[in-house]
Each structure stands twice: as C-alpha cells, then as structure tokens.
Amino acid sequence: MDLCFFFLTKDNTSSSAVSSFHLSSTTIKQSSTLLHTSTTTTTMETAKVSQEEQRQPRHAQAESSTLDWRGRPSNPAKHGGIIPAAFILGLQAFEIMAIAAVGNNLITYVTNDMHFPLSKAANVVTNFVGTIFLLALLGGYLSDSHLGSFWTMLIFGFLELSGFILLSVQAHVPQLKPEPCNLLTDGEHCVEAKGFKAAIFFVALYLVALGSGCVKPNMVAYGGDQFDQDNPKQLKKLSTYFNAAYFAFSVGELVSLTILVWVQTHSGMDVGFGVSAAVMAMGLISLICGTLYYRNKPPQGSILTPIAQVLVAAILKRKLARPSNPQMFYGSQNNTGPLLSDKFRFLDKACIRVQEGTDTKESAWRLCSVGQVEQVKILLSVIPIFSCTIVFNTILAQLQTFSVQQGRAMDTHVTKSFNIPPASLQAIPYILLIVLVPLYDTFFVPFARKFTGHESGISPLRRIGFGLFLATFSMVAAALMEKKRRDAAVKLNETLSIFWITPQFLIFGLSEMFTAIGLLEFFYKQSLKGMQAFLTAITYCSYSFGFYLSTVLVTLVNKITSTSSNGGWLHYNNLNQDRLDLFYWLLAVLSFLNFLNYLFWSKRYSHAPSLSQTNAKEINPYVEDDNIP
Secondary structure (H helix, E strand, O other), X not given: OHHHHHHHHHHOOOXXXXXXXXXXXXXXXXXXXXXXXXXXXXXXXXXXXXXXXXXXXXXXXXXXXXXXXXXXXXXXXXXXXXXHHHHHHHHHHHHHHHHHHHHOOHHHHHHHXXXXXXXXXXXXXXXXXXXXXXXXXXXXXXXXHHHOHHHHHHHHHHHHHHHHHHHHHHHHOHHHOOOOOOHHHHHHHOOOOOHHHHHHHHHHHHHHHHHHHHHXXXXXXXXXXXOOOOOHHHHHHHHHHHHHHHHHHHHHHHHHHHHHHHHHHHHOHHHHHHHHHXXXXXXXXXXXXXXXXXXXXXXXXXOOHHHHHHHHHHHHOOOOOOOOOHHHEOOOOOOOOOOOOOOOHHHHHHHEOOOOOOOOOEEOOOOOOHHHHHHHHHHHHHHHHHHOOHHHHHHHHHHHOHHHHHHHOOEOEOOOOOEOOHHHHHHHHHHHHHHHHHHHHHHHHHHHHHHHOOOOOOOHHHHHHHHHHHHHHHHHHHHHHHHHHHHHHHOOOOOOEHHHHHHHHHHHHHHHHHHHHHHHHHHHHHOOOOOHHHHHHHHHHHHHHHHHHHHHHHHHHHHHHOOOOOOOOOOOOOOOOOOHHHHHHHHHHHHHXXXXXXXXXXXXXXXXXXXXXXXXXXXXXXXXOOEEO
16 A cells, blocks of 8 residues: 555645545555556657667667777767778778888898898798788687777787887898808808897788788778668678778778888888888877777677687587478577578578477587588588689789799890889789779679679679689799790890780789679678678788698699709799799699689588678677577
8 A cells, every 4th residue: 555655645646635644445456547648658768769779770789799999989970981991991001001011021031131131031921911811810710709899909009119129120220130141152151140140030911910910900890880881872882892891901001012112122121110100100090090980890809709608519519400480590580681692501400499398407518509501501601702712812922922032034124224122013903903992893893783683783703703813824934934035144144134924913913803702792791790800800811821721832843843953943042043933833723723612612602691780699699598498
C-alpha cells in the first residue's frame, strides 16, 4: 500500500484520491488501473521509438561505432570524408618518399660503401624490403586488436624516423664504415663490413623496416575508414580513394627516385638518409594535423582468437552431422546478420548448437557464431588470390636490384654534362602512373561502369588479372634488352644508352596500376569490421614473399647453374660475365605460369556474403565472458 502511494504521488495520476496515508480499496483499484494504462502507454511509446531507430539509415547508425579523437561518438558532419583522408594521403606520400629513397638506392650503398658482393647485396635489399612488408601483419594486428590505426601509425612512424637518423649517422661517421675502395678494381682488397660496423647498419636498417612495415597497412585502411561503406554516396568515393592513394604513392616514389636519389648521388648517402629523415618527419606532421577530423574505429580485441576458436570448435565437432535447419546454427536468428556460405562447409560445425532444452553452456572454444565462421571462410578463400601475386612482386624486386645494376653498366649521359642516376630509372613506372591513374578514374571507370554496373568500372579480380598478364612482358623486354646490352659490351665493346632498358619499367608500371590497386581494393572490400588493417596487411605480405622468393631464386639459380669452371648465372660482380638475360627469361616463364594459375583460382572464387554491415561484436565476440549460453 505504501508502494502504491509512492507511484501515485510521483506520477501525479490521482492526487485528489489521496486524502490520507491509508487509502480505500476503491481508490487503490482506480489508481492501479491508471498506473497500468500509463505503463502500457510508455511501453508503446518505447516500442515506437525502437521502430523509428530501426527505420534510420544503416550509415546513420554505423556512425555511433566510430569515435572522434576524444573517444566520443563521431559526427558525420565534422568527422571523416575528404579532408581527413587528404591528411593521411600526405603521410603516405611523404613516407614513401623517405623509404623509397633508401630502398631503391640501397644496393648502391651496400656495394660501394659496405663492400658487399653483388649477389649478397641484392639479397640484403630484398630481405630488407621483404621484412618491411612481412611486418605489415604485425602493424595490422596491433591496429585492429589493441592500438587502433592512428596510434599504431604515430608510434611506429617515430621508430621509422629514428632508423633514418641512425642510418644518416652511420653513413656520415668514417669509423662506422669500412675503408673506402672500389669493389670492381680492388677486388679482394676491399674489406666487407663486419662486426660492430655491420651491426650498426643492420640495426638502423631494420628499425626503418619495423616502423615502415607497421605504418604501411594502416595508412590505406585508416584512409578507407574515413568513408562509410554503408552510405552509397561514400561507397563510390571509396574506389576513388584507392586510386588517389596510389597516386600519392606514385608521387612519393617519383620524388624519391629523382630528387632524393640525385641528392644521395651528388651529396652523399649521409645527406640522403638525413633528407629521408626530414621527409618522414613531415609525414608525421601531416598525420597529426588531421587529428581533429578523423573517424576512429576502436580496436575490437584480439582478431586472432576468434579465428582459432572456429578452427578448434570445428575439429571438436567434426563428427556431428551438419543440420539442414539454419536455426540450429548459433547467431543465425537475426535476419540482418551474416548467412553461412557454401564454401568450406566443414567449418559450419563450429556453430552447431547443442540440443534445445538443456541447461548446458558451451565454451567459446566449442561454439562460435555464424559471423565468426564466415570471417575464417573469407581468410581461407582469399589465400589463392593472394598467392598468385607473389611472383608479380618477385619481378618488382628485379627492377629494384639487378635492373639498377644493369643501368650502371650502361651510358647514363642525358647530355654531355648531366648523368641520370641508375636508380632513377625506377621513376619511369611512377611517371606513367601519375598520368594514367587520374585518367583511369576520370574516364575509364565511368565508361566501364555503364556496361558492367560495377562501381569500380571493372571488378578488382579482373583488374588484378590484367596486370599479372602484362607483368610477363616486362621480363620479356628485360631479357631482350639485357641480351642486346651484353652483346654490345662483350662483342662490340660498345656501351648502350641507359634508355634502352626503359621498356621493362614502362610495362611494369602499367601492370602495377592494375594489379596493385586492384589488390588493395579487393582485400579492403573483403574485410569484416574490425579487420580492415589486418587484411590490408595481407596485401603487403605479397610484396614480402615476392622479395623473399627473389632471394631464394638468386641463390638456387647460382647453385644449379654453377660448374667447376663457371660460377653460375649471377655469381660474378660484372654483368658482362653474368647471364642476367637468362635469369630474366626464367622469370618471364614463371610469370606466365603464375597468370594461368590465377585464371584457375579467380574463376573458382565466389564472393563472400556481405558482412560489412554486421556488428563487430557479432563477428568478434571475444569478450571477458568465456561461456556462451
């Protein structure tokens, strides 16, 4: 009775009925009726509000899952879009300027200053670049699981900067390098860098690798995060962003391979490394300047644990029959959630429920949601596509190593007083890309869209395939030109102009526009919420494995082709004695076989169900509670 009095006075529903602390039974019944009516009305209003929320556009609801720099829900009018993406593109352009100036001319420094033999120097470069791209996995994992993209880029960006500074110091201080000599003329008298001197060099080099590797996948993913994929207007801009990102990449490469490499050649590698440090600092400033405008996706916890849970649960339930009723799968009641696809059906057993009506609780390692299972299926389904781009990046490795040495063996004069640095030849593909990428996005994409209906003009898979096909002809051109150069040098004692080897760079630049951009778009659009950076990092792993494969091929080719009287195709430090042309032909054959392999897998690839609209918690339910009811 006292409780009724409290509700009545609080809601002002029957103030006249309360004449004293004790109420008559009639008044209580009337008041109870009013209270029930009020409660029913409130419930109906709440349900109405809930229905209104459900009728809101998905992209309006999705904004609440992104945060501003203070950790508050982001505002679509203030956060995300073109402006913050431009700041990220600034970081991308400056970072690639810094790292490309080091990586693309590193073989010259390693041979001339550190006195490593040519084949060993080539492996130093390919291992360095391969490590950068392999560490992209670490950067993607830390971003999606723990730090978020912004803090991952900021922390590891400063690590990369410290590596550039240490390289500059090592190149400047004579006590940290071997005695100067000419490897070609002095031969065995040149002392290779070892001990403390080599240690300083490799510590600095791999500080750069660690920083750059962890920054790279987050630049692309964080820029993509500024566009809401659930908003149709912004979804169209996403494909344009990927083209713009590669345009910024190409500008950075072009500046590094012309201006910065020229500085290294004429002012010394110590100054060149110092300029790379300054450029990297400018990139970090660009990142920081956009802090107030970014949409930040908070890390979702470990992204690897849910994957492991699916594999373990599928193994533990391998003997169960797969039910035909989808309601037997955990997490399938929500019609807006993900649906189980037909591929890798053995994984479906990970989300089979126990029999209804029992009080048994299953551990997260025995019962997984449909979203989790689809996440693992996506990862498995993209592996063949990913593997087909490894040989493509092995070809890229040759353009950054042996093709540079090829240029050094040629006439580098543009005029009587001006020489082109051999490393600057690598700028040729990026000059082409700077011209073609805007034309591709402005003219080709709208034209192709009319016929295909695809927002990107052609699908990422077709784009990748066309690029892989063109890459073969890059190595064919390289083999033909090297044969011509070698014959002219050995038989005629003539030195060909360095511009004879431009076709191999031009063809590869065209193939890169299709394959590299297509691969980035393909992987990002496969991403589930909370995994964008990690799946983007897989793209860079293709670069890593490609450069590592180059190292393996160089070693194997030397071993297989060596005889008692011949050191192998790539054994000597003189290209006139080596058979680089035959090595290029080998790569051309491997590239064509790789293209055929890609056709096989791309035809069998089926697009995963759209999971981009799925709540991240549904996909990654790894929370403190280890039990699932």
